[in-house]
Amino acid sequence: MNALGDAHLRTWTLRFMALLAAGTSDQLAWLGERELETKDVVEEVELLCRVSEGLAERGVFEPADLRGLRAVGRRLGEVDARSRSGPWGNALATDPVWDDIRSLARQVLLTTLGDWRQPLPPPARPLTDDH
Template identity: 75%
Template sequence: MNHLGDANMRTWMLRFMTLLAADTQDQLAWLGEREQETESVVEEAELLCRISEGLAERGAFEPENLRDLQATGRRLGEIDAACRAGLWADALATDQAWDEIRSLARQFLLMTPGDWRQPLPRPVRPHTGDH
């Protein structure tokens, strides 16, 4: 890795993949009372999967790690618009695609060296404009 930005992006990708790889109950607990839209989760994960090739070219990931990330990105892309609508908590309970995505994210993490074994990322508090 030759850029601080690459290191930060790698960390964000590992944290997000950790969230996607977590058991459904852990994901729901992470969400808590937050109303996270499924579309936002899909878009963020797809973006991370798309930029993975450039990160691998610059040494942030090994090229063999790309297979699982690309498979995850393809599976995310297959989620149709109707299944992207609504809250992610609801989609986790009803859409089998998330079980497949969970499996692909776990495979990626298992093949990726590093200290990804960490607690789930902290939820981002919604911006209220008060600050």
């Protein structure tokens, strides 16, 4: 991958970590009226954690950053199928696994950026009939 693509993937990974690190009320506000499925969030973060391996090989992430991202990926891998079903907003409010993931994501941001409080990514626009 080229440097621009690597930088984009690093930015997207850290923005998603910021979303995972945010408090529940901030996450729910970010979701707004959107129905984002828990399984989609888990799959996206697992993918970003896997991609981070290659980014670390190219020097985009430091070894300490990668350790934290691996921990997030491992914890997400432990989320069972039942906990992956349904809207993410419901899971945030009821499933304690998201508290663990929040803590791990905060540690990633502390290690990588020096502060876990980061701007959240722009909210995904809801699908419309004309996409």
